[in-house]
Amino acid sequence: MTTHLDTTVAADATVSADALGVPAAQRRSAVLEESVRANPGRFRVLTGDRPTGRLHLGHYFGTVHNRVRLQELGVEMMVLIADYQVLTDRDVADRLTEHVADLVLDYLAVGIDPDRSTIFTHSAVPALNQLLVPFLSLISVAELNRNPTVKEEISQSRQASVSGLMFTYPVHQAADILFCKANLVPVGQDQLPHLEVTRMVARRFNRRYGRLFPEPEALLSTAPLLLGTDGTKMSKSRGNAIALAASADETARLIRGAKTDAGRHITYDPDTRPEVSSLVLLAALCLDRDPHLVAQDIGGRGAAALKGLVTEAVNEYLAPVRRRRAELAEDRGHIRRILRDGNERANAIAEATLRQVRTAMNTESSHSQ
CATH class of the missing domain: 1.10.240.10 (Tyrosyl-Transfer RNA Synthetase)
Known part of the structure; x- marks a missing residue:
């Protein structure tokens, strides 16, 4: 695994893609695509899914196919199974172990290679989740309230009331991205506000405590939208999707x-x-x-x-x-070994980043006592 990452790619951007608008983000994304092809080793990508069921054709043509493409180009890929984030819009995480295994099987079947891409789970990387606390201190309640993607997700939530996890979801995503100092995040246009929160967290941390994090940029998806069989957005929860594993x-x-x-x-x-x-x-x-x-x-x-x-x-x-x-x-032990190895890699990265954060914030000595 690459241990040194060029973090200057996004640092030159003084204005966020979201602030410039979607057309500017698309232009910047085209430039980034050229950079990826010319020098893939400069980039580390964080991407992933919530384990709420098997991947479907919308996932595949929307994001997963592109992950395999980036992997084959030589980009370092961190693939997160966001098991904690299942609870953002659900009261309980049903059949979680089964769904995590299904995701790993889908990933492997479409060509994600665990020797070149790190597959890991939220719950197995405690240092990643510990970053949420200092990161929350860098974002105001008003800024979270204004996030249009959060508003949309809240409006579609199946929960009777909005949980704190739903409200702080963009900051949790910032921890997902910044723990490994990813500098490139493949997203759809609707996810630009989330990524701007991550960029804001990185920028404010760097100003307050010293430069540590890159400001990750958006690699906008050019994938067309596939509708579900009922004519609405393809979704596992709506029962209108064709799973990759369907007969x-x-x-x-x-x-x-x-x-x-x-x-x-x-x-x-x-x-x-x-x-x-x-x-x-x-x-x-x-x-x-x-x-x-x-x-x-x-x-x-x-x-x-x-x-x-x-x-x-x-x-x-x-x-x-x-x-x-x-x-x-047929070999579930292989799935467990892939997750064990991926979790070990992710933990090593997360613990190193957390130590750097504590040192920058002058909290390392209190932690070691």
């Missing part, structure tokens, strides 16, 4: 039931025909074709032909992933 028959059933519209002639027009276009796009992604050409080939043959093509494309694309996942699932 071919289950995949066919879900796609047959997918929402379309009354128009028989198939076109690709996400603005006016979102449900049909999402299916066209899914087929195009699996076939590595332009969605307009996919729609043109189907033409007037209607939704049944479209769904048949999508089913065939998805099942063929996922067949090797599913085979590998089934093979990996």
Whole structure:
């Protein structure tokens, strides 16, 4: 594992991507993409998922496929299984052990390599979570209140009341990112406000206690949005997603039931025909074709032909992933070893960072007594 990280990449930016707006963030992201390709060793990426169920096609084409790409380029990847953050919008963490194992299986099956990417869990890295306290002291309640992403997540929460964890979620994410001094974070546009909190924490810590953290930058996702089978956002909790581990028959059933519209002639027009276009796009992604050409080939043959093509494309694309996942699932001890090794690596990094934080804040001596 790389022990020295070039932390100057983001430090030159005096204005945040969020403050500049999405177009500026997109331009900066394009520059960063070129830098990643030219010199991947300069970057450490923090990314991950909450273990609330198996990964689905929205996850894969939205984020996971890009993680594998960055790994293959030679970027150092830290992949967090955010088990503590399951509780942000849930009263209890149901079937957590099972869901963590499912995530690891999905990661391995799609090509994340534990020899090149560190896979670890929140709960196994106490030093990471200890950073939350000093980081919270750097952010005001008013600033947390203004975070639009938190507002949206609160509005969609299934909890009767908002927990403190939900409210401070962006600061917890800051601890996730900064504990390993990640300088690049792949995000969607809706996550820019969260990343700006991380940048703010890093900037204020550095000003108050001396430079320690990079100000991580956003590598904006260019992945198109895939809708669920009901025409709304694809989500495990809504039951409208096609899991990577779903069987071919289950995949066919879900796609047959997918929402379309009354128009028989198939076109690709996400603005006016979102449900049909999402299916066209899914087929195009699996076939590595332009969605307009996919729609043109189907033409007037209607939704049944479209769904048949999508089913065939998805099942063929996922067949090797599913085979590998089934093979990996036979050795649960291998999953435990990967998590043990990843947690050990993450702990070493987190403990070193926490020692540096205590020294910078002049709290190291009191801790050692």
